[in-house]
Amino acid sequence: MATALVTGATAGIGYSYAQLLAKEGFDLVLVARDLPRLNKVAKELSKTFGVKVECLKADLTMPIQLTKVEKRLASTVKPIEVLINNAGFGIKDSFVLSSVAKEQELLDVLVTAPMRLTHAVLPGMVKRDSGVIVNVSSVASFIAGGTYSAAKSYLTVFSEYLHTELRETNIRVSALCPGFTRTEFHSRGKMNMTKLPNYMWCTTDQVVKKSWRYAKAGKVICVPGWQYLLLSIVARIAPRPIVRKIGMNVRSKQRIK
Numbered sequence: 001m002a003t004a005l006v007t008g009a010t011a012g013i014g015y016s017y018a019q020l021l022a023k024e025g026f027d028l029v030l031v032a033r034d035l036p037r038l039n040k041v042a043k044e045l046s047k048t049f050g051v052k053v054e055c056l057k058a059d060l061t062m063p064i065q066l067t068k069v070e071k072r073l074a075s076t077v078k079p080i081e082v083l084i085n086n087a088g089f090g091i092k093d094s095f096v097l098s099s100v101a102k103e104q105e106l107l108d109v110l111v112t113a114p115m116r117l118t119h120a121v122l123p124g125m126v127k128r129d130s131g132v133i134v135n136v137s138s139v140a141s142f143i144a145g146g147t148y149s150a151a152k153s154y155l156t157v158f159s160e161y162l163h164t165e166l167r168e169t170n171i172r173v174s175a176l177c178p179g180f181t182r183t184e185f186h187s188r189g190k191m192n193m194t195k196l197p198n199y200m201w202c203t204t205d206q207v208v209k210k211s212w213r214y215a216k217a218g219k220v221i222c223v224p225g226w227q228y229l230l231l232s233i234v235a236r237i238a239p240r241p242i243v244r245k246i247g248m249n250v251r252s253k254q255r256i257k
Contacts, residue, residue: 005084012086083133
């Protein structure tokens with residue numbers, strides 16, 4: 001039975017991805033910082049879907065703990081066939097006001113960790129000529145909405161590059177670029193989302209279902225939701241001053257005074 005590893009697996013998109021993969025028969029390696037919550041999710045998925053679930057407690061901002069996850073990805077014992085780079089968080093404050101420590105953590109989780117984990121898993125995938133990597137980016141990667149957008153832009157372009165580099169293989173690399181999705185993300189970041197209309201929200205199950213379908217089909221960019229597909233198209237063809245204005249408007253509406 002193939003094995004999948006999911007970071008940030010205890011909530012939101014990561015949790016939905018773990019459910020989907022378990023339902024499809026994958027054994028799981030779940031990565032998150034909260035061990036009691038990890039164990040609870042592992043027990044639930046194992047009982048519901050009859051799969052084996054490993055728990056890896058790791059804070060991806062800590063190099064030693066990140067290395068632990070890298071070693072699991074590089075292992076030839078129960079090799080990882082699917083990697084979901086999902087862990088992430090946002091910063092509501094302006095870069096001018098935020099702490100450099102928090103900005104570094106953002107880069108550690110959104111850029112460094114996915115890059116290193118992908119680098120760890122790819123040699124085995126190349127040797128087997130099979131595997132799927134999904135990098136959970138964001139529709140924000142197409143606009144200029146703070147350092148979160150900048151970090152997610154790396155993930156989107158990184159995925160596009162690897163998709164092209166590996167086009168002659170059976171390895172699939174895809175960037176999931178969702179818009180506003182009902183998760184713990186915004187409450188954890190203390191972002192003001194009260195003015196966002198209901199039609200702008202997606203569910204994690206909708207997002208993950210489309211992402212997995214696109215990844216298996218070899219499609220490099222997945223933007224769930226008609227509203228965000230339209231936004232992403234506009235962001236990619238509109239003059240950059242307009243794109244920057246959109247990004248600043250989105251950021252300013254999320255800040256709680």
